[in-house]
Amino acid sequence: MAEYDAIIIGAGQAGPSLAFRLANAGMKVAVVERARVGGTCVNTGCTPTKALVASAYTAHLARRAAEYGVSVGPVRVDMREVKARMDAIVAKSRGGLEGALQKAKNCTLVKGHARFISPREVSVGDQVLKAERIFINVGGRPSAPPMPGLDQVAYLTSSSILDLDTIPEHLVIVGGSYIGLEYGQMFRRFGSEVTIVEMAPRLIQREDEDVSTAIAEILEREGINLRLNAKCIALAPHEKGVAVTLDCENGPPIATGSHVLLAVGRRVNTDDLGLEAAGIAYDSHGIIIVDDELCTNVPGIWALGDCNGKGAFTHTAYNDFEIVAANLLDGASRRVSDRVQTYALYIDPPLGRAGMTQAQAVQAGKRVLIGQRPMTRVARAVEKGETQGFMKVMVDADTNELLGASILGPGGDEVVHTVLDMIDAKAPYTVLRDAVHIHPTVAELVPTILGRLEPAK
Ligand SMILES: Cc1cc2nc3c(=O)[nH]c(=O)nc-3n(C[C@H](O)[C@H](O)[C@H](O)COP(=O)(O)OP(=O)(O)OC[C@H]3O[C@@H](n4cnc5c(N)ncnc54)[C@H](O)[C@@H]3O)c2cc1C
Numbered sequence: 001m002a003e004y005d006a007i008i009i010g011a012g013q014a015g016p017s018l019a020f021r022l023a024n025a026g027m028k029v030a031v032v033e034r035a036r037v038g039g040t041c042v043n044t045g046c047t048p049t050k051a052l053v054a055s056a057y058t059a060h061l062a063r064r065a066a067e068y069g070v071s072v073g074p075v076r077v078d079m080r081e082v083k084a085r086m087d088a089i090v091a092k093s094r095g096g097l098e099g100a101l102q103k104a105k106n107c108t109l110v111k112g113h114a115r116f117i118s119p120r121e122v123s124v125g126d127q128v129l130k131a132e133r134i135f136i137n138v139g140g141r142p143s144a145p146p147m148p149g150l151d152q153v154a155y156l157t158s159s160s161i162l163d164l165d166t167i168p169e170h171l172v173i174v175g176g177s178y179i180g181l182e183y184g185q186m187f188r189r190f191g192s193e194v195t196i197v198e199m200a201p202r203l204i205q206r207e208d209e210d211v212s213t214a215i216a217e218i219l220e221r222e223g224i225n226l227r228l229n230a231k232c233i234a235l236a237p238h239e240k241g242v243a244v245t246l247d248c249e250n251g252p253p254i255a256t257g258s259h260v261l262l263a264v265g266r267r268v269n270t271d272d273l274g275l276e277a278a279g280i281a282y283d284s285h286g287i288i289i290v291d292d293e294l295c296t297n298v299p300g301i302w303a304l305g306d307c308n309g310k311g312a313f314t315h316t317a318y319n320d321f322e323i324v325a326a327n328l329l330d331g332a333s334r335r336v337s338d339r340v341q342t343y344a345l346y347i348d349p350p351l352g353r354a355g356m357t358q359a360q361a362v363q364a365g366k367r368v369l370i371g372q373r374p375m376t377r378v379a380r381a382v383e384k385g386e387t388q389g390f391m392k393v394m395v396d397a398d399t400n401e402l403l404g405a406s407i408l409g410p411g412g413d414e415v416v417h418t419v420l421d422m423i424d425a426k427a428p429y430t431v432l433r434d435a436v437h438i439h440p441t442v443a444e445l446v447p448t449i450l451g452r453l454e455p456a457k
Pocket residue numbers: 009010011012013014015032033034035036037038039040041042044045046047049050112113114115137138139140158179269272273304305306307311312313314315316317346
């Protein structure tokens with residue numbers, strides 16, 4: 001049996017950073033990883049998709065070159081080159097992290113599948129590791145919920161689609177949220193015909209209706225077919241590849257394509273982790289139940305990242321590491337509930353989100369003031385020739401606090417931080433309203449719209 005001060009299961013977005021902190025503090029640490037160091041984000045999530053989004057943006061801009069007075073000739077996408085670029089970026093990121101883990105003092109990288117055999121012991125193959133502190137950072141994987149015919153077709157997931165080095169003739173995507181929309185626009189720009197099938201009445205339904213509508217218009221303008229309100233989805237082999245039958249309010253009852261991508265959510269990797277052997281509590285989705293400091297019900301065991309259901313993003317997983325490390329090593333009492341919700345959707349233009357949506361604010365009983373502006377009235381967007389989308393910022397009429405923002409437009413993922421940081425600072429909206437921002441930027445209009453607030457309708 002190998003004894004450590006701490007065992008970390010999973011080398012995703014929280015595990016390695018925590019390992020470095022604990023090892024630097026003098027603890028003997030084991031990090032167990034069953035697949036690739038870097039986890040989802042580095043290998044099959046953020047890094048490869050954002051590399052692909054960049055290639056897709058380049059193809060799109062090249063096709064629009066004449067609008068800018070630039071001549072480039074016919075645009076051709078070489079998927080092998082696109083993939084090679086993505087693979088190189090991923091390999092560099094993973095290699096850097098793996099090298100750092102292997103070199104770190106007091107730290108051992110153990111390759112294999114970890115499984116609890118008791119609250120203090122974990123098996124990895126025929127080894128048993130023991131520690132007083134165990135940190136679970138096992139992340140998740142694409143889910144494939146029961147759907148008629150799923151076992152009869154060769155469907156793609158957000159991971160396996162990254163192996164393609166050819167462009168699908170017609171990609172049918174089931175699911176119209178983050179993964180479906182990012183891949184949908186990207187492959188349309190690479191040259192595929194794309195159909196997105198969503199069972200809800202609108203795309204990306206966690207967002208406000210005006211945001212969903214604007215995004216649907218952006219995608220339809222690029223020729224993406226949207227099939228919303230799709231009920232009774234079933235898959236079957238077809239001479240063209242795959243047939244997706246669906247019961248929609250509009251459009252034919254079948255969508256045929258050469259490939260189908262399932263983008264209907266993710267499930268956590270806790271089903272083969274031996275949680276029962278350690279007595280760790282989890283819910284019906286396998287999500288590990290944690291308190292506000294990310295402790296499980298078993299003293300000495302924490303859960304970080306996607307597997308605790310407190311966030312589903314790299315920055316939330318990383319923040320989990322910061323919370324646990326600060327509380328354990330610095331005597332702090334940081335809490336997840338202090339975290340302000342924020343994320344981006346990387347279609348083009350991107351959607352940056354901070355704090356509450358308008359619907360959430362109304363539901364919370366707030367009296368909402370709203371400032372908004374279309375990108376057609378933002379000088380920087382006009383100059384760049386990228387005027388799709390709009391920005392809106394919500395303010396609490398009773399407290400003057402900033403409630404949230406949705407910024408759909410050029411640089412929306414960056415611009416939204418002006419609002420996010422003010423929410424974090426708990427500053428009244430007037431601080432941002434009276435700030436001087438650089439011209440010409442999209443961010444310069446945030447103070448302007450805060451000067452023209454109106455009651456939300
Ligand atoms: C296509 C896609 C795009 C995304 N884009 C973004 C984005 O742009 N921005 C963003 O913030 N988020 C994005 N995400 C989400 C982001 O990738 C995840 O939220 C993040 O990776 C979660 O980190 P984690 O540390 O919780 O888990 P993971 O990164 O999933 O890491 C968990 C690790 O644990 C290992 N593991 C699991 N079980 C065991 C076991 N029993 N023993 C040993 N090892 C084990 C796994 O192999 C894995 O390496 C995207 C996700 C996908 C799928």
